[in-house]
Amino acid sequence: MPVRHIRGVDLVYEVVGDAGPFVVVTPGGRRGKEAERELGRLIAEAGFRVLLHDRRNIGASGIALAGDNESMEQAEDMQALLQALGIGPAYIAGCSSGARMSLLLARHHPDAVRALLLWRVTGGPFAAKRLAWNYYEQFIEAADEGGIDAVCRTEHFAAMIEANPVNGETLRHMGTETFVAGMQRWLAGFNKESGHPVAGITPAELRAMTMPALIIPGNDRTHPPAAGQAAHRLLPNGRYLEIMSNDLDVDVDFSGWEAKAGSLAAAFIDFLRECERA
Numbered sequence: 001m002p003v004r005h006i007r008g009v010d011l012v013y014e015v016v017g018d019a020g021p022f023v024v025v026t027p028g029g030r031r032g033k034e035a036e037r038e039l040g041r042l043i044a045e046a047g048f049r050v051l052l053h054d055r056r057n058i059g060a061s062g063i064a065l066a067g068d069n070e071s072m073e074q075a076e077d078m079q080a081l082l083q084a085l086g087i088g089p090a091y092i093a094g095c096s097s098g099a100r101m102s103l104l105l106a107r108h109h110p111d112a113v114r115a116l117l118l119w120r121v122t123g124g125p126f127a128a129k130r131l132a133w134n135y136y137e138q139f140i141e142a143a144d145e146g147g148i149d150a151v152c153r154t155e156h157f158a159a160m161i162e163a164n165p166v167n168g169e170t171l172r173h174m175g176t177e178t179f180v181a182g183m184q185r186w187l188a189g190f191n192k193e194s195g196h197p198v199a200g201i202t203p204a205e206l207r208a209m210t211m212p213a214l215i216i217p218g219n220d221r222t223h224p225p226a227a228g229q230a231a232h233r234l235l236p237n238g239r240y241l242e243i244m245s246n247d248l249d250v251d252v253d254f255s256g257w258e259a260k261a262g263s264l265a266a267a268f269i270d271f272l273r274e275c276e277r278a
Helices: 033-045 070-084 097-108 125-153 155-163 166-193 203-207 225-234 254-259 261-277
Strands: 003-006 009-016 022-026 049-053 090-095 113-119 213-216 238-240
Touching: 003 070, 009 033, 009 070, 022 033, 022 070, 022 097, 033 049, 033 261, 049 070, 070 097, 070 166, 090 097, 090 261, 097 113, 097 203, 113 261, 125 155, 125 166, 155 166, 203 225, 213 225, 213 261, 225 238, 254 261
Parallel strands: 022 049, 022 090, 090 113, 113 213, 213 238
Antiparallel strands: 003 009, 009 049
8 A cells, every 4th residue: 555754654545546636535533544445436436536545643544643633734644645646636525524624624725625525524512522532532541541552452543553563663652641742732622623613613714715615414413414504504615415314313323324325426426527517
């Protein structure tokens, strides 16, 4: 698998498709590129090239805890990776945390973005509390209780070490104190921005983003429809499309969205083709 050293960290990536405009597809949560491989394949079959990558601190890519906001660091990584590969501007598609990264990329590097394709946008108090725990607090707690060795045994970092043993060396060299300090910075950065209608970015910043955008709302407590509606309302050139007909009283509807990969791909492909004709 190709690797590029980007802003001090190794990023694993691949391109699906042989020709056509580039589409970056980024999964949600701390999920690696494999999580959206099927979506990427379907988009590529329609005549596009799809860039998939493991963000820093995800999958087989490297671990680095720089900066005050993890999503912002990942957005800067994405910009640098696109430049390193000679890609741009590109269509930027993101789900959940991938949507936050995509919005931050568009806010700070609008010239890199032809259009945004966002689905399952996060927002609201339930998401803010749940994601703070999932992304940061559980790892701070593990470090406080058992040091960096306990962090290495958590489900997420154990999987990263299995995918790339260098990640275990990175964590142990980093040590408990540095790891906790980085996680606490990122937790503070997340909490600072998680109260907006669209988590991670202010309404004023959304209103300033003029590129075309397709917003497909979520249907669960972490990705409530209200967050997608807010994104549509605030983005000047946003288009709103519902794929899920029912809202569910569950934390995350993984299985429902996996079953809708074909419908999601079809919606994206229609939007991409329309953008290409414009």
